[in-house]
Amino acid sequence: MIEATLIALTALSAVILLLQHWQHPAWWVRGWDFPRLQIAIVMVLVLIAELILLPFTSAWHFVLTAITLVCLVAQLWWILPYTRLWPYEVKAAARDPRKPRIRVMAANVLTPNRQAERLLELVRLHRPDVLVALETDRWWESHLDHLTEQYPYSIRCPQDNLYGMHVYSRLPLEEVQTRFLVEDDVPSMHARLRVNDQLGVRMHFLHPRPPSPTENDESTERDVELLVVAKSTEDDADQPIIVAGDLNDVAWSPTTRLFRKISCLLDPRVGRGMFNTFHAQHWFLRWPLDHFFHSRHFQVVEIVRLPEFGSDHFPVLIELQYEHNETDEQQGLQADPDEQRDVRNRLASEGVKPADVPEPSPQPKA
Known part of the structure; x- marks a missing residue:
């Protein structure tokens, strides 16, 4: 049951990732641009669960974990620039009352x-x-x-x-x-x-x-x-x-x-x-x-x-x-x-x- 749930969550994340890369203008495709942060959080939890709960006695377990990791990295690539981990695109101003x-x-x-x-x-x-x-x-x-x-x-x-x-x-x-x-x-x-x-x-x-x-x-x-x-x-x-x-x-x-x-x-x-x-x-x-x-x-x-x-x-x-x-x-x-x-x-x-x-x-x- 646990393994089936992890497979389903990883498969769903992979499908969502494919939809995000499709770039079709339909609302039900473009809407997936919005929750990348929430998807990334879910993928972190799924990855942790896989590392803890899967016995890794089969090659499929390694493949499943690799797919989860790829989905997570793909989501992070888009959202990391909007965290403190990324360098500023716009410099912080040195306050100067002479400047507008x-x-x-x-x-x-x-x-x-x-x-x-x-x-x-x-x-x-x-x-x-x-x-x-x-x-x-x-x-x-x-x-x-x-x-x-x-x-x-x-x-x-x-x-x-x-x-x-x-x-x-x-x-x-x-x-x-x-x-x-x-x-x-x-x-x-x-x-x-x-x-x-x-x-x-x-x-x-x-x-x-x-x-x-x-x-x-x-x-x-x-x-x-x-x-x-x-x-x-x-x-x-x-x-x-x-x-x-x-x-x-x-x-x-x-x-x-x-x-x-x-x-x-x-x-x-x-x-x-x-x-x-x-x-x-x-x-x-x-x-x-x-x-x-x-x-x-x-x-x-x-x-x-x-x-x-x-x-x-x-x-x-x-x-x-x-x-x-x-x-x-x-x-x-x-x-x-x-x-x-x-x-x-x-x-x-x-x-x-x-x-x-x-x-x-x-x-x-x-």
């Missing part, structure tokens, strides 16, 4: 959640320069508008379909545009954040729809939205850029990894931790869905997951310091020609072009 800093908070509010005051209290406590709130409708807009005295600049797109979005900023927002890049009811927001007279930062705020039985049957729309934004930043390596939002994809998925390669943006979580933001109420089913990516112009002052406020997501806060003269020391992932061709084909198949993405320039203030 930007604090950005992302919060998926969960539309039916009515605990707005708890989120407002977090904003007052942590004082981000920019708040991007997701899943916001008109009820949430009416409550977030209490921030307008301290956050006079805003972008608003209230919706009742779980894809509303609001941005509130202390700093001026210029060249503001709201676009529906892939789906007619899923907005994205784009602007230049005016930090000072010399520094403007190109900002993209995203919340694509995920692959799931209740949302989209495939990951195609989500993947294309991420990749078209990545493609739009590809040739702007000299511009300071920040992308933020709930991408409905985990940090370690093939799509997010490809986004990093194409965009040339950096992931500040690499070497620092996973910062799992969903699901706030289920500790055993959590993964990083809320993201910040940025150009090599920044170093990390802090990144922190904040307390829950009634949503199914934790809010997350990042503070970045602009490092004009030290940007060449930070390099991210690089796309190869096959990956570039794959992205071009995927965008063309959906009729989406990088030119569809607004590209606010970081020009100095006139």
Whole structure:
């Protein structure tokens, strides 16, 4: 009975690993990108059980253990960069009050959640320069508008379909545009954040729809939205850029990894931790869905997951310091020609072009 259970668990893990490598866009395939951490924990337990309980009197016992080990290593390859065991992709900033800093908070509010005051209290406590709130409708807009005295600049797109979005900023927002890049009811927001007279930062705020039985049957729309934004930043390596939002994809998925390669943006979580933001109420089913990516112009002052406020997501806060003269020391992932061709084909198949993405320039203030 014990041996049969171990065989079944190992076989299941091998099947899941094959599905993860299949890259088919169906939700029931792409969904396996999410629980790599949980699968790895199960595989550790299975491996320990095999080493203790199997008599190793047959070659099959060694084969079974080897398969379990291969499955475990394969899962760890994806998630280890998001642990303290990995070197930083983005350097820790040496705090310097003379250098510009930007604090950005992302919060998926969960539309039916009515605990707005708890989120407002977090904003007052942590004082981000920019708040991007997701899943916001008109009820949430009416409550977030209490921030307008301290956050006079805003972008608003209230919706009742779980894809509303609001941005509130202390700093001026210029060249503001709201676009529906892939789906007619899923907005994205784009602007230049005016930090000072010399520094403007190109900002993209995203919340694509995920692959799931209740949302989209495939990951195609989500993947294309991420990749078209990545493609739009590809040739702007000299511009300071920040992308933020709930991408409905985990940090370690093939799509997010490809986004990093194409965009040339950096992931500040690499070497620092996973910062799992969903699901706030289920500790055993959590993964990083809320993201910040940025150009090599920044170093990390802090990144922190904040307390829950009634949503199914934790809010997350990042503070970045602009490092004009030290940007060449930070390099991210690089796309190869096959990956570039794959992205071009995927965008063309959906009729989406990088030119569809607004590209606010970081020009100095006139």
